[in-house]
Amino acid sequence: MSPMSATECLLQMCDERFELEDYQSGVPRWCTGCGDNAILAAVQRLCRDEGLRPEKTVFVSGIGCSSRFPHYMRTYGFHGIHGRALPIAEGVKMARPDLTVFVNTGDGDCCSIGAAHWIHAIRYNMNLTVFLHDNQIYGLTKKQASPTSPVGTRTNTTPRGSYLEALNPLTVTLGVQNVSFVAQAVDWAPELLYDIVKAAYHHKGLSFVRIVQRCPEWMPKLLDPWLHDPGRVQLLHHRNGLLPGAGSVKVYTNQLEHDPSDINRAREIASNTQVVPVGILYRNPEVPCYEDLIGSDKLRTADVTRAGLNAELDKHTVWPRESHA
Amino acid sequence: MTTLSEHIVEIISDSGEGAQKCGQSLGSIAAQMGYGVWTTEIIPAEIRPPARSVAGGSGVRIRIGSGPVTNGGDETDLVVAFNEQVLLGRVRAKELKSNCIILLENMWRGHADPTIAAAYVETYDRLVAAGYRVHEIPMEQECRALVADGRRGKNMFALGMLCGIYSLDLKLAADQVVQTFGKKDQHVVEANLRLLEAGHRWAAANLDFCYGIPAIGSTEPQIVVNGNTALALGVLASGMEICAMYPITPATSASHYLSDVFEQVGGIVHQAEDEIAACAFAIGASYAGKCAVTITSGPGFSLKQEGIGLAVMGEIPLVVVNVQRGGPSTGQPTKTEQGDLMTAIFGSHGDAPKVVMAPATIEDCFYSIITARRIAETFNMVVVVLSDATLATSQQPFPRPVFSESWMAPPVDQSAVPERARPYDWDATTGLAHRFVPGQPGGMHTLTGLAHDRDSHVAYDADSNEQGLRARSLKLAALQKTLAAPPVHGDATGDLLVIGWGSTKGAIEEAVDAMRVEGHRVSSTHLRFLQPLPPGIKEIMQGFEQVMTVESNWSDDPESAIIDDPNRRYSALAMLLRARYLVDVDCFSEVRGQPIRPSAIRRVISRKLERVSGKVATS
Known part of the structure; x- marks a missing residue:
């Protein structure tokens, strides 16, 4: 094989096309009808359409049903520990800004055990795409109330119904002063899910997408009122936000024009629990990314290190008396 | 005058x-x-x-x-x-x-x-x-x-x-x-x-x-820094690029110093939202190919244990520095203690083998970080460096280090992975495996904290689980084979051998020297690796009638009313040595929040030697 010229090399890179199969790994072990399957399909489609190089793409997850996600992607993956997907992903991105980093986390993982990391991840605003798979129940540990379970949910730890109001991941996220991207999708509207995932991927900064998803095993009826009444899905559209396809517009007639640069309006929309707003609630591309603020502009070469170390050692050196005098 | x-x-x-x-x-x-x-x-x-x-x-x-x-x-x-x-x-x-x-x-x-x-x-x-x-x-x-x-x-x-x-x-x-x-x-x-x-x-x-005071003087340039600054300079020299930390006494001054200078050489200090996040952040950076360090003290070290377990399981290189202070709980934040040895070795649930080193001098604080980084990346292991408040806040001149390129990590490997290569292709003898780093074409896999097979696939079967545990454990033995026996301070035989680790080295050796001048047959040895223990320790102990450790952590006083052989709690290193070598290792320990003084060690040696000679006389 003869070596390629730079131009040939470039042409080959441009020509390289990826198929869905290039991102698929194994057979997902989620339950039939689980919303995770829909999210996986949308994300694999995104990877293909964006031509993401599998070796330059990393999916980081915590623990729970949703956190099995990386195992089903033929990219690099990091299936970590409960609640800590975000700080692990931040470390990956800080070390390697050349990688595309996604985070898959569940409502227990993100909003309960990892809640501190969640708030601060929004604040760091690193260039990550975060999917909150919110099925409002602990699935892998078999049906315990999660922070997003509606009040009164009967589970194994709340057999007479859960006591507390559900935490609203959208308002919490929108409450962080320098939030830069918040969107919501539902697993049963795959075209909209894809559009939203794509918009999130294209945002520079931390894009937070809450995906309302079904758990057919433990909460089969929970989302029925929303599923059976398309009117309870509130489709957000705006020329600066999402412009949904004709199919979606036809099905979801409850539509609201919402400029995603308006955070106060976004907070109002997010607070309405009677409908599920779907679309981009807030987007501010001007929020600086932590990695751009903190990153050193120096390359860690041996020469730079030697010079830097010696400069520091000079400050602390006591030279022999002869040379001092 | x-x-x-x-x-x-x-x-x-x-x-x-x-x-x-x-x-x-x-x-x-x-x-x-x-x-x-x-x-x-x-x-x-x-x-x-x-x-x-x-x-x-x-x-x-x-x-x-x-x-x-x-x-x-x-x-x-x-x-x-x-x-x-x-x-x-x-x-x-x-x-x-x-x-x-x-x-x-x-x-x-x-x-x-x-x-x-x-x-x-x-x-x-x-x-x-x-x-x-x-x-x-x-x-x-x-x-x-x-x-x-x-x-x-x-x-x-x-x-x-x-x-x-x-x-x-x-x-x-x-x-x-x-x-x-x-x-x-x-x-x-x-x-x-x-x-x-x-x-x-x-x-x-x-x-x-x-x-x-007549000064002997020095013919080579010396640097004067405290142990925390030495640690930070070690991070600077080691080629690591990321230090993730959360403020905690007495470790923080290392990160203060690093925050000031790290940028000059292309590094960053990330102050995380908590200790757990600091550890996870470092793990993420290491996973992505740039071995990172997290610096903490006792309570933070406890919080990091789950993350440490993940790095052990995933075989991610990681350097964890614990500047020990008085414990348990919040304990004595500004006071010194060597109370975290057992946590360092046995911390995190399940079998989580990791390397544990302890610098004994300010100079060691500098070099141990460089060594720790290299071991972490060679063996894909967690390396814990146990400093303490004494080293952190003391200054002592030592020869000015001369930078060597070999201290630094090689660039991140981005070459294509050979076909059919597996992410955890554990070597049967050493347990070592290659590690595929994001960016390497053909190396795609999902690292997991779950039990996994050689392909990094989740595996709950008995054989895969055992293989993984064996491989991760074998790496400690492989490292142990590369270590040298610790030198003996004093003669190789005698009546009493004192064994120490960490910041007590200077005081122990000073006490031993003073006793030797008086004609006593006492020597000492000091361990820089606590896990794995270096070879040759048993042979060294065999040269002496009695062996004891001197440590700054709790041990029961054998003279106390209800303390006897079956219930006496020994100091950490003594317990380890007794368990490993089946030798009757005694211990002396102090947990007074201050460094153990040479005079206290001299008294202990005297008492111990009296008892030895007393026993010889009566038998």
Whole structure:
């Protein structure tokens, strides 16, 4: 094989096309009808359409049903520990800004055990795409109330119904002063899910997408009122936000024009629990990314290190008396 | 002038009165003149403790010797105190020699508040009666003749006095003052120079004693830093790019220093939202190909255990520094202890083998980070570096390091992975496997904290689980094969072998040397690797009648009423050695929040040797 010229090399890179199969790994072990399957399909489609190089793409997850996600992607993956997907992903991105980093986390993982990391991840605003798979129940540990379970949910730890109001991941996220991207999708509207995932991927900064998803095993009826009444899905559209396809517009007639640069309006929309707003609630591309603020502009070469170390050692050196005098 | 081989000096004041600056300057001047120096910070637990309080003393303790000084030594010979209450704190902590010279600020005697004046007089009288040689000095009054705020100038006046008392080079002292205040206004520098000279003159005119310590000197350049700065310099030199941390005493000053300088060489310090996140962040960076370090202290170390377990399971290189303090729980944040050895070795649930190293000197703090990074990346393991508050806050000159490119990590491997290569292709003998880093074409896999097979696929079957556990454990044995036996300090045979680890090295060896001079057959050895233990320890122990450890962690006193063989709790290293080598290793330990003194170790050795000879005589 003869070596390629730079131009040939470039042409080959441009020509390289990826198929869905290039991102698929194994057979997902989620339950039939689980919303995770829909999210996986949308994300694999995104990877293909964006031509993401599998070796330059990393999916980081915590623990729970949703956190099995990386195992089903033929990219690099990091299936970590409960609640800590975000700080692990931040470390990956800080070390390697050349990688595309996604985070898959569940409502227990993100909003309960990892809640501190969640708030601060929004604040760091690193260039990550975060999917909150919110099925409002602990699935892998078999049906315990999660922070997003509606009040009164009967589970194994709340057999007479859960006591507390559900935490609203959208308002919490929108409450962080320098939030830069918040969107919501539902697993049963795959075209909209894809559009939203794509918009999130294209945002520079931390894009937070809450995906309302079904758990057919433990909460089969929970989302029925929303599923059976398309009117309870509130489709957000705006020329600066999402412009949904004709199919979606036809099905979801409850539509609201919402400029995603308006955070106060976004907070109002997010607070309405009677409908599920779907679309981009807030987007501010001007929020600086932590990695751009903190990153050193120096390359860690041996020469730079030697010079830097010696400069520091000079400050602390006591030279022999002869040379001092 | 009286000639001395060494002296221990303290400067102590209320927090914010500048005793620390005075002491650090004195240490620097002495080091520049070629003396052996060991300085230790005296730190109150609060930022602004009430003025004139017994527990609120802040200052520095400097041991100056004609030869190398390896530890803080025993009790203090001379102390400069800015008020009698902080001095009382040192007396009550038994830090002063019984005939210690005390240079005491006397402005309190005529204080307007009669309770303060009475307290001063009472303490003064008691100290004199107890045999301390107390000199009352009008420090503030003398300073007020030169500067408006006499209280703030006292520390440089005291420095001048001490330079006079110890016959130190006043020109070097002046240079030091210029360096210390150089960033400030020229007036400030000049005022402090005047104070320095005034103190020097005052001591010459009014004190009837003066000391000279012949300096052996050094022929090579030395650096003078504390252990935390040495750790930070080690991070700088090791090629690591990311330090993730959360503020915690006494570890934080390492990160402070790093925050200031790391950017210059292409590194960053990430202050995470908590200890757990700091560990996870470092793990993420390491996973992505850039071995990272997280620096913490006891409570933070506990919080990081789950993350450490993940790095062990995923075989992600990681350096974790634990600057130990008194425990358990919040314990004694500013005090020293070696209480975390067992947590370092056995922490995290399940079998989580990791490497544990302990620097024994300030110099070790620097080099151990470089070694830790290299071991972490060679073996894809977690390396725990156990420093402690003693090393963190003490200064000692050591030869200036000469940078070597071999200290740095090679660039991140982005080459394509050979076909059919597997992410955990564990070697049957060593347990080692390659590691595929994101960006390497063909290496895509999902790393998981779940049990996994060689393809990194989740595997709950018995064989895969066992294979993984075996491989991760074997790596420790593989590392152990590369280690050298620890050197023996003293003869290879004798009546007693003292074994230590970490910051106690200087005190143990000083005690052993003193006992050997008296003709006792005692030696010591010091362990820098605690996991795996280096080879040759059993053979070393076999050369001695008795073996004991000296450590700064809890052990039951065998003389206590209900303590006997079946229930006695041994110190951490003693327990490890007993378990591994089936040797009856005894232990002596102190958990007083201070470094163990050479004199305490001498007493222990004496007692132990008496018992050995007593047993021989009766048998």
